[in-house]
Amino acid sequence: MLIGVTGTGKSFLAQALGVSACRQQFPSRSLRLADLADDFDALAHHPMARKEFMAELVRPPLLILDDFLATTISDHALMQVFNLLAARENSSTVIASQHQPEYWYSVFADSAVADAVLSRLANNGLLLRLKGEDMRTREELTGHGKVNSTIPRHLRVR
Known part of the structure; x- marks a missing residue:
């Protein structure tokens, strides 16, 4: 688990792990949780298709779930995330x-499900808490000097 505030490099590090896995011939798959939740919701009334989709997600040796719980997702999708984990x-x-x-x-609507998710992740894994300033606005990384991080990147004057 990579935990940290915006811009501390969580997604960058997760993608680097995925690239490293692929270079070592271990297929990986990366998804934003919101997109995955939308897929689960779209398949809610199609149990066979949902089962096939779940099998696709279980198959790769590495699965990356980015922006985990960054947005609100349905209880159905949360239960599917639990089933996936x-x-x-x-x-x-x-x-x-x-x-x-x-x-x-x-x-999670049910604290027992939250316990089960956290137990699976914490007991078999590693928690990295990333700290630091927003890397997207660091002058030495962007070459553009400090910018107001509340303004979307595509609207910023360069």
């Missing part, structure tokens, strides 16, 4: 989130 218990899964694991209890 349970099915991948013996596989590598990277989760990148701005939210501390304690926050997850307020998201």
Whole structure:
């Protein structure tokens, strides 16, 4: 689990792990949790298609779930995320989130499900808490000097 505020490099590090896995011939898959939740919701009334989709997600040796719980997702999708993590218990899964694991209890409708998710991740994994300033606005990395990070990048004057 990679936990940290915006811009601390969670997604960058997660993608670097994915690239490294691929270079070592271990297929990986990377998804934003919001997109995955939308897919689960679209398949809610199609159990066979949902089962096939779940099998596709369980298959790769590495799965990256980025922006974990960054947006509100349905209870159905949350339950499918739990099922996915349970099915991948013996596989590598990277989760990148701005939210501390304690926050997850307020998201999952059932605290037992939150416990099960956290147990699977914490007991079989590693938690890295990333700290620092927003890398997207650091002058030495952008070459553009400090900019107001509240303005979307595509609207900024260069």
